[in-house]
Amino acid sequence: MSGDITKKQALDKFLASVERRAYVKAEMTMGNREDALDIVQDAMMTLVSKYSDKSNQEWGPLFNRILHNKMTDLHRKNSVRAKVKGWLGLQKKEDPDDEGSAIEIAPDPTNPDPAKQVSEHNAMAQLVNALQSLPLRQRQAYLLRAVDGCNVAEAASAMGCSEGSIKTHYSRALKALRLKLNEHW
């Protein structure tokens, strides 16, 4: 019984340490807050229900792998759903006037250099847009390399594919991003 409590505490600590990073990664990959929250929750539940008996050192790579699998699964589901909605003519049209609330778009008064902030903000917004335009696997490979600092072998393990695939996805992502961010270079 005390072993269960200790394990629960250890898992809680581990998940607390990774959940925010996982969420931001999922959000940057999927481009959607709700999807990102669902993915992180699913990944946590899978880790708890299936891999809680593994050692603490294994949880990190396992969680990363589960997270990427969940992203791929949801992306596939969304693609199918979008196709079906497209066929049925149910797809929502984006409202061009919807730019967020006044609070969201208001400038931050604490920033000392508004020009720099605008430039950075634009570059980041463009980067996010450029990332969203990439195929999912390229996005995942790129974020694993750029954000997590994974090498090719680690990225391949997280995405469950060969090192050659990672090199290809990463290289294509890099080229596409460089082209799309040309004006901010």
Place this chain on the structure above:
Amino acid sequence: MNDETDDRDTSGVSDIDEKKLHHLTQQCFDKNLTEMDGKTRSVLHKRRKEALSGLNEPSAMWKYSPIWAGLASAAVVAIVVVLLPSHLDRSEHDTQSAPMQVSTQVPEWLPDIVEPWQEDYEMLEDLDMLTWLILEEEFSG
């Protein structure tokens, strides 16, 4: 963590551009991380607790496992295929092997027919009611 030797790409993007892109991405990531709103944090916290609450519950593997379904099916098959016929066999066997209860008393309704055998009525032990009926039919006819 980045291994400089294992990932030379062929994208035509220079190392400087690659580093610049990584830097911008990292900046974007850090910004999203630090500016995460309280609502998202609390949702994440809540969902983590929900996920952890499943730790002490019996795993779904045990609740809905095909192993259990297989065992239940095997038990039903065993009952139907093995136990039930053997039970029926035993019942049949019991019926067949049970000592026939033949009364040594000559029925009152057959006094004339049986009369000649009355002295040796042990023979009647092997006769069942059908035989009695046949005899009755034959002799009365």
